Amino acid sequence: MVIVFRVEDSTIAILGAGSLGTRVIDALYQRGHRNIIATRTNRERLEEIRQQFRTETTANNVDATEKSDVVVMAVKPYRLEDVCQEIAYVTREKLVISLAAARSIAQIEAILNASRVCRVMTGIFVADEIAAYTLGSRCTTEDAGVIRYIFGDRAKEVKEDALADRTWIACDTGLIAKAIEYQIAALPELQHDEARRMYGATLEGIAKQFQRGMTGHEIFSAVAGPGSFTGKLHESLQDAGVYEKLMDCVKRTVEACKPKT
Ligand SMILES: NC(=O)c1ccc[n+]([C@@H]2O[C@H](COP(=O)([O-])OP(=O)(O)OC[C@H]3O[C@@H](n4cnc5c(N)ncnc54)[C@H](OP(=O)(O)O)[C@@H]3O)[C@@H](O)[C@H]2O)c1
Structure with missing residues (x-):
């Protein structure tokens, strides 16, 4: 049997x-x-x-x-x-x-x-x-x-x-959520729970585009027209070395998550 x-x-x-x-x-x-x-x-x-x-x-x-x-x-x-x-x-x-x-x-x-x-x-x-x-x-x-x-x-x-590499994405779940909380705390007027719901809907929108195969660079370009706030903010983050720091964080975490023989 x-x-x-x-x-x-x-x-x-x-x-x-x-x-x-x-x-x-x-x-x-x-x-x-x-x-x-x-x-x-x-x-x-x-x-x-x-x-x-x-x-x-x-x-x-x-x-x-x-x-x-x-x-x-x-x-x-x-x-x-x-x-x-x-x-x-x-x-x-x-x-x-x-x-x-x-x-x-x-x-x-x-x-x-x-x-x-x-x-x-x-x-x-x-x-x-x-x-x-x-x-x-x-x-x-x-x-x-x-x-x-x-x-x-x-x-x-x-x-x-x-x-x-997949472990990094698991770590980033917390970091993305935390970064959003810092940004919400800096908004002067919107109720925080309202802002969270708006962020949630925007994240769903971004998620749909990622699932359809659009890249983050393409989403950025769709938002950041010439002279836009988004474009200027991106340049200031770039000048401050924020993206390099983030990439360094990713590389160090991935290295730490690799099995040592
Ligand atoms: N959290 C995440 O988002 C995440 C994502 C990806 C991968 N991981 C992986 O998932 C694993 C767990 O992570 P975690 O964040 O869930 O850690 P965690 O919250 O500390 O959970 C591990 C649990 O193991 C229990 N434990 C300790 N010694 C034990 C034993 N001898 N027998 C049975 N249970 C024991 C602990 O409870 P007691 O103190 O009551 O024993 C503890 O609650 C890790 O290997 C991590 O790399 C986690």
């Missing part, structure tokens, strides 16, 4: 239900998936997660892994090796998805030497984002389907080196 694996019926463990892990649980919950087991060490936070998502929770990574078909590792990179060592003997032939930056598939496979290991890089909006993923040496094509089920249909397979 052939047993067909259906991800919809599978039990998915989220080891390290913190900021991103909780968002992954939420994305699964929103799509109707209920067989989820969440772990972290803080029992009060675990109880909150249990109540919010009516999901099983435990502080025991081994128990959660044993009961699951798919394991999502959402702990910080510096905790990853320890958690891998802890669960190594119960992950045989299971799909293990690491969300950690700066730890390579080869490093994880060296510990989980009988598991199907892959890496996914996404951001806090999970299914609304386009995740990037890389399959490890033992993964199957069905595993890509599991990744798309959890992280959204638009998830894209990339070479492992490109995952560090």
Whole structure:
């Protein structure tokens, strides 16, 4: 008899239900998936997660892994090796998805030497984002389907080196939002919540153009006619070296997010 694996019926463990892990649980919950087991060490936070998502929770990574078909590792990179060592003997032939930056598939496979290991890089909006993923040496094509089920249909397979670039986009979600707050704080008259809604609609407009293939330079040109405020402001930012600083930030972050061998 052939047993067909259906991800919809599978039990998915989220080891390290913190900021991103909780968002992954939420994305699964929103799509109707209920067989989820969440772990972290803080029992009060675990109880909150249990109540919010009516999901099983435990502080025991081994128990959660044993009961699951798919394991999502959402702990910080510096905790990853320890958690891998802890669960190594119960992950045989299971799909293990690491969300950690700066730890390579080869490093994880060296510990989980009988598991199907892959890496996914996404951001806090999970299914609304386009995740990037890389399959490890033992993964199957069905595993890509599991990744798309959890992280959204638009998830894209990339070479492992490109995952560090995707990490920057996850970081920038917070920086863009923060930069907008500084700008709203400098507006003298508009109510801040009103300004946020206006920004939100404008971001949706920009997003639509990006999705259609327009570049940021083209959007800028459409806004910044000769002698426009936008054009002059762009020149003053350029003169102040703001864009170079930003590019330097990107390069340093990407370098830090690359696995060290
Ligand atoms: N946040 C993002 O937007 C984002 C984006 C892309 C990638 N990532 C990646 O996602 C991973 C998690 O990042 P995060 O921002 O979500 O970090 P986080 O909020 O600190 O979440 C990690 C969680 O792991 C738990 N934890 C620590 N030790 C554990 C253990 N031994 N067993 C089980 N759980 C344990 C911690 O909770 P307790 O203290 O209760 O144990 C913590 O809540 C990182 O590898 C990061 O590179 C995050």
